[in-house]
Amino acid sequence: MQATKILNLLWVFALLSLVAVGGGTAVLPEMRRILVGHFHWLSDKQFREIYSIGQIAPGPNMLMVLVIGYRLAGALGAIVVGLAFFIPDCCITFFANRVWKRFEGSPWRTAIQRGMAPVAIGLMLSGTYTVAKISIVDLATGLVAVGVFAILYFRHVNPALLILIGGTIIYLVRAL
Amino acid sequence: MSEAAGPQEISGADLRRNVSLLSLFKIFLTIGAISFGGGVVAYLREYIVRGEQWMDDEEFLDALEVGQTLPGLIAVNLSVIIGDRIRGAAGAVAAAIGILLPGTIVVMTAGVLYMGNRQNPAVNHFLGGVAAAAVGLLTAVALQLGHKQLVHLGDFLLVMATFVTISLLHQSLIVVILVVGPIAVMLYHPRTHKEMKPARTREPIRLAGHR
Numbered sequence: 001m002q003a004t005k006i007l008n009l010l011w012v013f014a015l016l017s018l019v020a021v022g023g024g025t026a027v028l029p030e031m032r033r034i035l036v037g038h039f040h041w042l043s044d045k046q047f048r049e050i051y052s053i054g055q056i057a058p059g060p061n062m063l064m065v066l067v068i069g070y071r072l073a074g075a076l077g078a079i080v081v082g083l084a085f086f087i088p089d090c091c092i093t094f095f096a097n098r099v100w101k102r103f104e105g106s107p108w109r110t111a112i113q114r115g116m117a118p119v120a121i122g123l124m125l126s127g128t129y130t131v132a133k134i135s136i137v138d139l140a141t142g143l144v145a146v147g148v149f150a151i152l153y154f155r156h157v158n159p160a161l162l163i164l165i166g167g168t169i170i171y172l173v174r175a176l
Numbered sequence: 177m178s179e180a181a182g183p184q185e186i187s188g189a190d191l192r193r194n195v196s197l198l199s200l201f202k203i204f205l206t207i208g209a210i211s212f213g214g215g216v217v218a219y220l221r222e223y224i225v226r227g228e229q230w231m232d233d234e235e236f237l238d239a240l241e242v243g244q245t246l247p248g249l250i251a252v253n254l255s256v257i258i259g260d261r262i263r264g265a266a267g268a269v270a271a272a273i274g275i276l277l278p279g280t281i282v283v284m285t286a287g288v289l290y291m292g293n294r295q296n297p298a299v300n301h302f303l304g305g306v307a308a309a310a311v312g313l314l315t316a317v318a319l320q321l322g323h324k325q326l327v328h329l330g331d332f333l334l335v336m337a338t339f340v341t342i343s344l345l346h347q348s349l350i351v352v353i354l355v356v357g358p359i360a361v362m363l364y365h366p367r368t369h370k371e372m373k374p375a376r377t378r379e380p381i382r383l384a385g386h387r
Contacts, residue, residue: 019281021357023250025314028343030349049294052306053286055313059208059279060216060249067278067287079185089248090272093256094265100242107366113245115360118331119352120244122338124377128314129343135307143306148312153320159313160213166309167302174301 005078009037012085013065020089022120024062025127031065033132041072044134051131055163069137140173195230195262197270203228204255204274214313216251216275230262252277300323334360 012034020027028051034043035129042050050071062085069081103109138144144166151157198332211219217240225236226278239261252272259271293299326332338356341347 011296018247018249019353020249021353027349033346033348046294048307049300049303050194050287051289052303052310053283055214055306055310056208056212056286057211057279057282058212058252059275059282061214062249063279063283064277065343066283067290070284070287071291072335074371077289080282086248086252086272090252090256090268093243093246093248094260094268096246097239097242097257097260108361111361111364113241115334115362116245116357117325118334118354119338120259120264121257121318121325122335123349123352124314124321124365125335125339126342128311128318130341131307132311132312135304135311139302141304141308143289144308145311145315148309149315150312152313152316158222158329163213163303163306163313166312167305169281170305170308171301172349174304175298176314 002073006076009073009077010080011067012039012071012082013081014088017085017089018092021116022123024060026120026123027062028127029130032134035068042068046071048134051153058159083122140170144169195228195267197263197266200259200263200267201270204259204271205277208275209278210253211361215316217254220251220254224258232259235261330363335364 003089016027016031016034021031032044032047036044036047041132050067054061057063066078066082067083069077069079071077074076075082083150093132132145136145148159148166152159203244207216207219208222221233221236224230236258239254240250240255244250246253252275255271255275256268259267259269263265263270290299290303311315322335325336334356339351341352341356343351374378
C-alpha cells in the first residue's frame with residue numbers, strides 16, 4: 001500500500017518535472033488534475049493550503065511539492081518527491097545547455113526559444129487560473145487578488161510583504 | 177567533462193576560474209535564503225551580474241533564455257547553467273543545492289507545523305488569503321513577461337491556444353507540449369517566418385518585486 005503510493009509519487013512528480021515548460025506555475029493544472037482529480041489524494045482546500053506554504057518560503061515557490069510528498073507519505077514521501085521533481089530537470093538542463101551552446105545562431109535554436117516563449121506564458125496563465133479557481137471563493141479573496149495585482153503591476157513592492165498582508169486580511173475578515 | 181566549450185571572453189573566463197566552489201555555494205545559498213515572494217531570477221541577476229560580476233548581463237540573459245526554454249523551474253535551471261559556466265559540473269551541483277536548501281528547510285518546517293494545525297481555522301483563513309494574494313502576484317508576473325516577450329499577433333494566438341487547451345478544454349499538459357509546442361516552433365522557423373524580428377527583446381526581464 002505504502003510502497004505503491006511511493007512509486008506513484010515517484011512517477012507522477014518525475015512526469016510533472018519533465019513537462020514543466022516555462023517554470024513551476026505551468027504544471028499546476030496538471031498537478032491538480034492528477035493529485036486532486038485522478039488519485040483523490042488531496043482536496044482542493046489542502047492543495048490550496050500547501051501551495052500557500054510555498055508562497056511563504058524563500059527560494060522557488062514550487063518547493064511546496066515537498067510538503068505534498070510529506071502529507072501523502074511522510075518523510076520518505078518528501079524525499080522521493082524532491083528527488084523525482086528536481087533531479088531529472090537538473091540533469092536535462094546540465095546536458096542540454098552544453099549541447100545548446102553548439103547551436104548558437106542555428107535557426108532551430110531560435111525557433112524553439114521564440115516559439116516556446118508564448119506557450120510558456122499561456123501555461124503560466126493556465127496555472128494562475130487554476131490557483132484562482134480554488135482560492136477566489138468570495139468577495140474578500142477576490143479583492144485581495146485584484147489589490148495585489150494592481151499594486152504589483154503598477155508599483156514595485158516586495159511581493160512577500162503583499163502575500164503576508166493578503167493572508168492577514170483574510171484572517172481578519174473571517175475571524176471578526 | 178571539461179570546461180564549457182566555445183569561445184569566451186578571456187577576462188570573464190579568468191575571473192570565473194578564481195571563484196572557489198565554497199564562495200559559489202555561499203552566494204546561491206544566500207539567494208536561496210532571502211528570495212522571499214518568488215522572483216528568484218531577479219535576485220540571481222542582482223547577485224551574479226551586479227554584485228559578484230561573475231557574468232555580464234548579456235551572458236546572464238543568454239543563460240535565462242536557455243533556462244526558461246528547458247523543462248523545470250526557471251530559477252533552478254538558471255542556477256545549474258550559471259554554476260556550470262563558473263565551475264563546471266561541481267559548480268552546477270553546488271549552485272542547485274545552494275538555491276534549494278534554505279527554502280527546503282523553511283517549507284518542511286512550515287509543512288510539519290501545518291500538518292499539526294490544519295484544522296485550525298486561523299491557519300486555514302491565513303493560507304486562504306495567501307493563495308488569493310498569490311493569484312494577484314502570478315497574474316502580474318505573467319503580464320509583465322508577456323509585455324517583454326509577446327511581439328507578433330502569432331504570439332498572442334499561441335498564448336490563447338495554450339490557455340484554452342489547458343484551462344477550458346481540460347487537456348493534459350502533455351498534449352500542449354506535443355501538439356502546440358511543435359506548431360509554435362514551426363511558426364518561428366525562418367522558413368515559415370521570413371521577416372523575423374530580432375530573436376527576443378534584450379531588455380532585462382523585470383520580475384515583480386524587483387526594482
